[in-house]
Amino acid sequence: MPLKHAEEYRDPALARRLAERIRQRSRRPVRLMEVCGTHTVSIFRSGLRSLLPDTITLLSGPGCPVCVTAQADIDAFVALAQTEGVIVTTFGDLMRVPGTRSNLLRERGRGRDVRIVYSAFDSLRIARENPDRQVVFLGVGFETTAPTVAATVQAAAQAGIANFSVYPAHKTVPPALQALLAMAEVAVDGFLLPGHVSVIIGTEAYRSVFDTHGVPGVVAGFEPADLLGAIAMLVEQIEENRPQLANAYPRAVCDQGNPKALALMKTLMRPVDAAWRGLGVIAGSGLELVEAFATFDARRRFVLELPEPQEPKGCACGQILTGARTPPQCPLFRTRCTPMDPVGPCMVSSEGTCAAYYRYHAD
Amino acid sequence: METHTVLLDHGAGGKLAHRLTTELMLPILDNPILAALHDGAVFDLPPGRLAFSTDSYTVTPLFFPGGSIGDLAVHGTVNDVAMCGARPIFLSLALIIEEGLPLADLERILRDAAAAAQRAEVAIVTGDTKVVPRGAVDRIFINTAGLGVIAEGVHIGGHRARVGDRVLLSGTIGDHGMTIMTQRRELGLDLPLQSDSAPLNHMVRRMLAASPRIGVLRDPTRGGLGTALCEIAEQSGVGIRIHEAAVPVRPAVAGACELLGFDPLYVANEGKLIAAVPPQDAPAVLAAMRSDPLGRDACEIGTVVADRPGRVTLTTRIGGERIVDMLAGEQLPRIC
Numbered sequence: 061m062p063l064k065h066a067e068e069y070r071d072p073a074l075a076r077r078l079a080e081r082i083r084q085r086s087r088r089p090v091r092l093m094e095v096c097g098t099h100t101v102s103i104f105r106s107g108l109r110s111l112l113p114d115t116i117t118l119l120s121g122p123g124c125p126v127c128v129t130a131q132a133d134i135d136a137f138v139a140l141a142q143t144e145g146v147i148v149t150t151f152g153d154l155m156r157v158p159g160t161r162s163n164l165l166r167e168r169g170r171g172r173d174v175r176i177v178y179s180a181f182d183s184l185r186i187a188r189e190n191p192d193r194q195v196v197f198l199g200v201g202f203e204t205t206a207p208t209v210a211a212t213v214q215a216a217a218q219a220g221i222a223n224f225s226v227y228p229a230h231k232t233v234p235p236a237l238q239a240l241l242a243m244a245e246v247a248v249d250g251f252l253l254p255g256h257v258s259v260i261i262g263t264e265a266y267r268s269v270f271d272t273h274g275v276p277g278v279v280a281g282f283e284p285a286d287l288l289g290a291i292a293m294l295v296e297q298i299e300e301n302r303p304q305l306a307n308a309y310p311r312a313v314c315d316q317g318n319p320k321a322l323a324l325m326k327t328l329m330r331p332v333d334a335a336w337r338g339l340g341v342i343a344g345s346g347l348e349l350v351e352a353f354a355t356f357d358a359r360r361r362f363v364l365e366l367p368e369p370q371e372p373k374g375c376a377c378g379q380i381l382t383g384a385r386t387p388p389q390c391p392l393f394r395t396r397c398t399p400m401d402p403v404g405p406c407m408v409s410s411e412g413t414c415a416a417y418y419r420y421h422a423d
Numbered sequence: 424m425e426t427h428t429v430l431l432d433h434g435a436g437g438k439l440a441h442r443l444t445t446e447l448m449l450p451i452l453d454n455p456i457l458a459a460l461h462d463g464a465v466f467d468l469p470p471g472r473l474a475f476s477t478d479s480y481t482v483t484p485l486f487f488p489g490g491s492i493g494d495l496a497v498h499g500t501v502n503d504v505a506m507c508g509a510r511p512i513f514l515s516l517a518l519i520i521e522e523g524l525p526l527a528d529l530e531r532i533l534r535d536a537a538a539a540a541q542r543a544e545v546a547i548v549t550g551d552t553k554v555v556p557r558g559a560v561d562r563i564f565i566n567t568a569g570l571g572v573i574a575e576g577v578h579i580g581g582h583r584a585r586v587g588d589r590v591l592l593s594g595t596i597g598d599h600g601m602t603i604m605t606q607r608r609e610l611g612l613d614l615p616l617q618s619d620s621a622p623l624n625h626m627v628r629r630m631l632a633a634s635p636r637i638g639v640l641r642d643p644t645r646g647g648l649g650t651a652l653c654e655i656a657e658q659s660g661v662g663i664r665i666h667e668a669a670v671p672v673r674p675a676v677a678g679a680c681e682l683l684g685f686d687p688l689y690v691a692n693e694g695k696l697i698a699a700v701p702p703q704d705a706p707a708v709l710a711a712m713r714s715d716p717l718g719r720d721a722c723e724i725g726t727v728v729a730d731r732p733g734r735v736t737l738t739t740r741i742g743g744e745r746i747v748d749m750l751a752g753e754q755l756p757r758i759c
């Protein structure tokens with residue numbers, strides 16, 4: 061059972077040894093950024109920060125797919141939910157994200173048909189059961205979810221399920237890292253690279269980014285010892301001044317990734333420019349369906365009337381996503397913006413940085 | 424009965440309603456006070472202060488591994504009364520049924536409620552049935568209210584945790600919530616999950632016999648252990664420090680939580696309790712909990728402390744530290 065395998069990476073003695081190694085090696089003050097919401101949550105939940113020396117500052121980057129979704133896309137999701145005859149299917153953590161005028165949870169409360177699914181494939185079943193309705197899956201996520209969405213579209217095409225479509229808002233990690241590193245205000249000394257995404261794309265997918273910028277990057281797993289081990293590697297690279305791309309999660313991640321998943325993505329999807337909250341438009345950082353499958357693109361199927369997208373006033377999500385500010389530095393944090401009544405997406409998703417700070421971090 | 428589903432007429436007070444009561448309900452919920460079919464229950468009470476509680480129940484699916492809405496509606500209110508330090512004796516049972524509910528389902532729900540009441544040694548002494556048009560409720564909603572008697576010298580309340588008290592937990596957390604979650608979502612997970620729905624009043628009786636000085640009892644239902652501890656810390660104006668490694672979680676629950684991005688500290692329980700107990704009494708109370716079949720896995724999970732009043736602090740498995748906050752809104756499954 062995989063859980064048993066995980067237990068050894070939760071071993072307190074191993075964690076203590078790794079924390080000690082970090083304390084001994086770390087001299088220079090460094091800022092390390094994790095680019096994965098699951099890392100963020102794991103770091104907070106395990107109380108890992110309290111084991112690190114003062115020299116190490118952990119920042120959370122644009123690693124939560126919900127948080128980086130642009131306001132215009134959120135508005136489109138709401139507009140789809142408001143469209144007559146449409147069933148919107150979505151992962152749960154999109155429900156509360158505030159759009160310019162409404163959110164999906166509120167629309168469901170008004171009687172719109174918005175259903176939480178665990179997998180894109182669930183949407184196909186719903187489409188089959190509701191042949192007279194249009195079922196639109198909100199395609200939000202990184203390379204971890206994109207292949208399953210591609211597989212769903214392929215299955216829909218093969219089975220001739222015409223009342224199914226996807227709103228493509230998928231994003232890819234390497235172009236975002238490239239953009240982050242090019243931003244002058246982003247001062248990051250090393251990256252904890254996302255384990256799940258790397259399972260799909262492989263370590264080599266980051267090669268060009270890290271070769272260009274000469275910044276340390278280490279692929280990390282999700283258990284406390286995985287993360288501490290990866291932090292230790294980053295600290296050692298920085299102290300020895302030999303930045304490189306490394307893999308601290310070899311039990312799951314290989315150089316070339318998952319060829320089957322990558323082939324599926326390549327067959328059905330192509331890179332497009334995409335808007336990220338906090339980062340702006342990044343060239344080639346999104347995925348849309350290729351022409352042969354474009355009939356499954358919800359944007360071609362529905363004409364949506366969208367409000368002029370307005371990000372919430374005073375919300376610092378954009379700066380938080382780039383590590384320029386931490387949540388307590390946002391004036392809305394814990395005052396106007398709480399998980400019960402979130403202003404920005406980083407407070408909404410369970411993997412958002414603000415939500416993690418709110419939930420796990422004492423002031 | 425000729426029909427196989429509940430009809431609007433069943434709730435209209437006429438012949439069908441009468442038959443539903445006398446032919447289906449009374450035989451199942453059999454007790455002399457109810458059988459009098461008065462407008463209300465008439466009974467004598469033993470001396471002492473009373474505890475009175477009510478709760479309404481709605482759950483999807485109606486039947487799940489480890490229970491159903493029928494026993495849940497009894498256990499939930501029995502436990503609320505028991506958490507006041509009271510011995511629950513009487514319950515009311517009110518049903519709001521959507522027309523079209525299969526009578527077989529209704530019968531099964533009533534049988535589960537009756538069995539739960541019998542196990543808890545409480546009597547369902549008054550009740551009501553309404554039938555509403557399709558869509559007005561989701562199949563069946565149940566309200567129960569419970570009355571219990573508090574023994575002399577017992578004073579339980581969320582504000583009674585004192586610095587130095589030990590925090591005891593009666594068993595594994597998250598079983599009910601993850602059972603319901605995985606059933607509802609058609610996850611196709613083959614996990615050995617089962618709700619912990621159970622009456623806790625017998626365990627409470629044993630605990631109070633071991634020490635009437637127990638200050639706080641609470642069943643961490645919705646919001647889970649984390650939220651319940653936060654409420655106690657807030658109401659008592661104390662800090663609570665707990666140890667992650669001491670909190671038992673079944674592997675299947677931990678696995679399902681990990682898959683969905685849930686924190687077991689915030690997942691609902693329906694057959695667990697926490698207690699804040701003076702340190703000198705903690706071993707005896709813990710032994711009393713463990714002597715009850717529902718408390719076999721009972722353990723001490725932490726201490727009430729003076730620092731950080733109103734806050735719950737968790738020492739993690741790896742020796743790190745973090746706060747535990749109240750659950751804010753329903754946990755929603757994450758994207759990856």
